[in-house]
Amino acid sequence: MPDGKVKDTENYVKKVxxxxxxGKPVSRVIFDEYSDVIAITILMxxxxKKxxxxxxxxxxxxxxxxxxxxxxxxxxxxxxxxxxV
Structure with a gap:
C-alpha cells in the first residue's frame, strides 16, 4: 500500500x-465531490469455487x-x- 508519497500512490494505482x-482483482477508484481521486477499493x-x-x-x-x-x-x-451469484 502507498506510504504517503504521491509517487508511491501513483505507482500503486498503476499496479492495481x-x-x-x-483478470486478478476488481478495483474501483473513489472520487470526492470535486472529482478528485481520494481512494481505491479492491476485491482481491x-x-x-469458494x-x-x-x-x-x-x-x-x-x-x-x-x-x-x-x-x-x-x-x-x-x-x-x-x-x-
Missing part, C-alpha cells in the same frame, strides 16, 4: 490497474471518517454479490 487488466483473492474474496480500501487521510469508506464498501460488495 495492470492487475485488473490481467477472488475464489469463484465464492469468497477479500476487500481492501486505501483512503487518503484527509478523507477518513467522512463516509467514503462505507459508500465504497457498499458499491464493491454489490459487484461481489453479482459475480458470485
Amino acid at each position: 490497474i495492470n492487475e485488473e487488466r490481467a 483473492f477472488i475464489d469463484q 465464492k469468497s474474496c477479500h476487500i481492501g480500501t486505501w483512503i487518503g487521510y484527509d478523507y477518513w471518517g467522512k463516509g467514503y469508506n462505507q459508500a465504497s464498501k457498499i458499491a464493491i460488495l454489490a459487484i461481489a454479490l453479482e459475480s458470485f
Whole structure:
C-alpha cells in the first residue's frame, strides 16, 4: 500500500490497474465531490469455487471518517454479490 508519497500512490494505482487488466482483482477508484481521486477499493483473492474474496480500501487521510469508506464498501460488495451469484 502507498506510504504517503504521491509517487508511491501513483505507482500503486498503476499496479492495481495492470492487475485488473490481467483478470486478478476488481478495483474501483473513489472520487470526492470535486472529482478528485481520494481512494481505491479492491476485491482481491477472488475464489469463484469458494465464492469468497477479500476487500481492501486505501483512503487518503484527509478523507477518513467522512463516509467514503462505507459508500465504497457498499458499491464493491454489490459487484461481489453479482459475480458470485
